[in-house]
Amino acid sequence: MIRFILFCQLTSFLFGQKIFEEFEKDRNNRYHYKETYRFDTVTDDGSYTVLMDKIEGDITVSTHFGAGAELTITRKIRAVTEKKAKQLVKNANILVFHLVDDQLIQIRSEKRIQYKRDVTTQFELKLPTNINLNLETSGGDIDVKDIRGESILKTSGGDIDLSNVMGRMEAQTSGGDIEVTGSEGLLRVHSSGGDINIVNSDGQFNASTSGGDLAFRHLTGNIDAHTSGGSISLKNIEGETIKCQTSGGNIRAEDISANLTGRTSGGEIEIENIKGHVVVSTSGGDIDAEQITGSLTCHTSGGDIEGQEIIGVVNSSTTAGDIEMELSYDSSIKDYSIILETSSGDIQVQIPTGLPVNIDAEIHGTGTIQDLNSEIPLKIISAENRVSGTGQVRDGTVPMRLRVFYGTITIRQE
Numbered sequence: 001m002i003r004f005i006l007f008c009q010l011t012s013f014l015f016g017q018k019i020f021e022e023f024e025k026d027r028n029n030r031y032h033y034k035e036t037y038r039f040d041t042v043t044d045d046g047s048y049t050v051l052m053d054k055i056e057g058d059i060t061v062s063t064h065f066g067a068g069a070e071l072t073i074t075r076k077i078r079a080v081t082e083k084k085a086k087q088l089v090k091n092a093n094i095l096v097f098h099l100v101d102d103q104l105i106q107i108r109s110e111k112r113i114q115y116k117r118d119v120t121t122q123f124e125l126k127l128p129t130n131i132n133l134n135l136e137t138s139g140g141d142i143d144v145k146d147i148r149g150e151s152i153l154k155t156s157g158g159d160i161d162l163s164n165v166m167g168r169m170e171a172q173t174s175g176g177d178i179e180v181t182g183s184e185g186l187l188r189v190h191s192s193g194g195d196i197n198i199v200n201s202d203g204q205f206n207a208s209t210s211g212g213d214l215a216f217r218h219l220t221g222n223i224d225a226h227t228s229g230g231s232i233s234l235k236n237i238e239g240e241t242i243k244c245q246t247s248g249g250n251i252r253a254e255d256i257s258a259n260l261t262g263r264t265s266g267g268e269i270e271i272e273n274i275k276g277h278v279v280v281s282t283s284g285g286d287i288d289a290e291q292i293t294g295s296l297t298c299h300t301s302g303g304d305i306e307g308q309e310i311i312g313v314v315n316s317s318t319t320a321g322d323i324e325m326e327l328s329y330d331s332s333i334k335d336y337s338i339i340l341e342t343s344s345g346d347i348q349v350q351i352p353t354g355l356p357v358n359i360d361a362e363i364h365g366t367g368t369i370q371d372l373n374s375e376i377p378l379k380i381i382s383a384e385n386r387v388s389g390t391g392q393v394r395d396g397t398v399p400m401r402l403r404v405f406y407g408t409i410t411i412r413q414e
Helices: 002-014 082-091
Strands: 017-025 030-039 049-055 058-064 069-078 094-099 104-109 119-128 132-137 142-145 151-155 160-163 169-173 178-181 184-191 196-209 214-227 232-246 251-264 269-282 287-300 305-318 323-327 338-342 347-351 357-364 372-374 379-383 386-392 398-405 409-413
Touching: 017 082, 030 082, 049 119, 058 132, 069 082, 069 104, 132 142, 142 151, 151 160, 160 169, 169 178, 178 184, 323 338, 338 347, 347 398, 357 372, 357 409, 372 386, 398 409
Parallel strands: 049 104, 049 132, 058 119, 058 142, 132 151, 142 160, 151 169, 160 178, 169 184, 178 196, 184 196, 196 214, 214 232, 232 251, 251 269, 269 287, 287 305, 305 323, 305 338, 323 347, 338 398, 347 409, 357 398, 372 409
Antiparallel strands: 017 030, 030 069, 069 119, 094 104, 357 386, 379 386
């Protein structure tokens, strides 16, 4: 008798308390089975963890303030007979444990499901706000709202949606999209075949996808972004550093207050209203920069470069394209220098009033003086296969170096 009582006590601590069970027939050989578990002693202080592994199905997490947790498992079954449906439920049995000493709720399949097409499972968790998650599903979506704690989320074949979450977060999907809204903390997300969208969040953001686009909007914090087969867009970002790289798409950044580094192997780059140091390059596209305050370093191997309202240090080069640069001047910024170079194209540069440039211009591959046009007086020298011109505005404290191969140089003054 003593042994029996002890076994019952241990069991009550190990297995979750099932408070509801329902099996019903719907129509067209379809059934559903629902079971609910309650965990009244789960605290709202961040000490508990929910662990889900070796399961398949969608996972939904919502929260409340205060202690107590609830799990509802719903299975939809397709079977010819009720007996067959119940057998499928039995084969897809889910084990639920409440390990009080470890402050852990564990949910896992008893064995591998053999009738995946005939049984679909949904897990609904209602948890305290302050709790940790370690959730993994082999074939469903994960939807998490209002969590404060550490979250590790993995799915092999679905989307991940995070809303109003705080803490350290890791999310990974092998075949779906990731959507993050209202997060705060360290965020690491990866998708092997989908898009990633992060909005209205604060913290540090690390995002990568092997086959989709990346979008960041209305964020405060640093960003490290990488995609092998898509584009990257950034808008309204405030931070210290932004690093982005794509192997086959475009990069677009707008309304940024941070140092920006961007590289694409096969796309175009568009940047607008950036306050910070910008370093961007593309192997096969154009670069369009507008309203840059700080510095601009850019290179393209196969496109044109166009800049408007650029304030600060400029270093732009293209292997096969034109450069058109409209500079602006802010006397409060002391660090100025301009280097423009194209190996096969033309250069047009507009110099603002008040910018004391010291011009050093050269055209290689021609001896025609008319290929060097300037509204600022220059001393022009023509030699065999080269035209050079020098001159300055005021005291000429800002160096300007212009180099063209087989093209023309045009200098205008505002």
